[in-house]
Amino acid sequence: MSVQERKQRERAERERLIVATARELAEQQGWDAVTTRRLAERIEYSQPVLYSHFRGKREIIGAVALEGAAEMAAALRAATSAADGPRARVTALARAYLDFAERNPAVYDAMFRLDGGLAFAHEDTPEPLKDAFAALLESLGEVAGDGVHPGLFTETFWAALHGLATLTRARRLPPEDTERRTELLVDRLAML
Amino acid sequence: MSVQERKQRERAERERLIVATARELAEQQGWDAVTTRRLAERIEYSQPVLYSHFRGKREIIGAVALEGAAEMAAALRAATSAADGPRARVTALARAYLDFAERNPAVYDAMFRLDGGLAFAHEDTPEPLKDAFAALLESLGEVAGDGVHPGLFTETFWAALHGLATLTRARRLPPEDTERRTELLVDRLAML
DNA sequence: GCTCGATTCTAGCACTGCTAGACAATCGAG
């Protein structure tokens, strides 16, 4: 049985390689540059190998999105746990979110802009995505205000952050005022 | 000279046809379905004709975006002018914005999600885009609050609306609570 | 050392955006 186990390990290793390479390529040159040919060449296998791991390009994007969600959740929790008091936590959360989006644009796109074939806002939403939302909820729930559902508040705050992140990167908003817009958002939306 | 004028008119007419057809096709089947071949077939000309009007597909998207911006500006002004008082105006504005995004998803994408080769937040931003932002500013500037720059406030509010619009359509947010999220946004962000 | 199933590759499909060069229609000059 040890041979099969080794093969399975190697297969899992190669799958990680595919996802990591796709992510790297996407961050370097954008998702448009992540073609099955280029990806195959970089991992030093032929194209069809990709299809023995994933149904198609969409699923590869989805895998990158899941990886990113786990990282984002960790980054958000790290930022908030270092802050004292609700206000500092929310500010740190907002900054950490926008920072993650700016530093990992391709991963961010995989999560929230592209179609990775993942279910959102469902019971069958993958765990990492639920957890990333939970990380938002942990800090935002406490400042939702009386009579406002924490989940609903979190969704709204998240949407606002998402709007800032995407419009800024798409050069629809001038980048220099990001900090002031973030402060405005925190000051007004959170009940402190 | 009249012959040349007629030709010019016909050429302009055909250009409108291209833009209208691209928009129609995008709304019906999504932008992915708007290929140069399909578009050419629908307007009953060959592909190269498209390139005698536009540099490429990107510019066609840009043309749809400009058309959409003019319409959105009109829709926003129509909604706000029918409302009494700042609060009602902002609520009407937010609803009209999200309604436009939901009813014209392809046009909305052309404006804010896709690359139409247009300049934003610049002095050389096309007039319709500036005017759409101006339409937002007209109603939002009056509720920015003391010491908050109206433009900055408008950008922030707009980003929040954009986040709601895109995340909802990408099925990242459950659609049924849209109205409540909108109310929350208006209640908290606007200084009334 | 050989066989046979699993794995991987080559080669190909139908599609994409875009363009060079052939062709036809139209115009102005003689």
Place this chain on the structure above:
DNA sequence: CTCGATTGTCTAGCAGTGCTAGAATCGAGC
């Protein structure tokens, strides 16, 4: 009214895309 030049349009093709059928190769177990 004819003829060359200028437009305008089309056919055919390039290099690329995601994806897959079937051939070729590898290696595990006898």
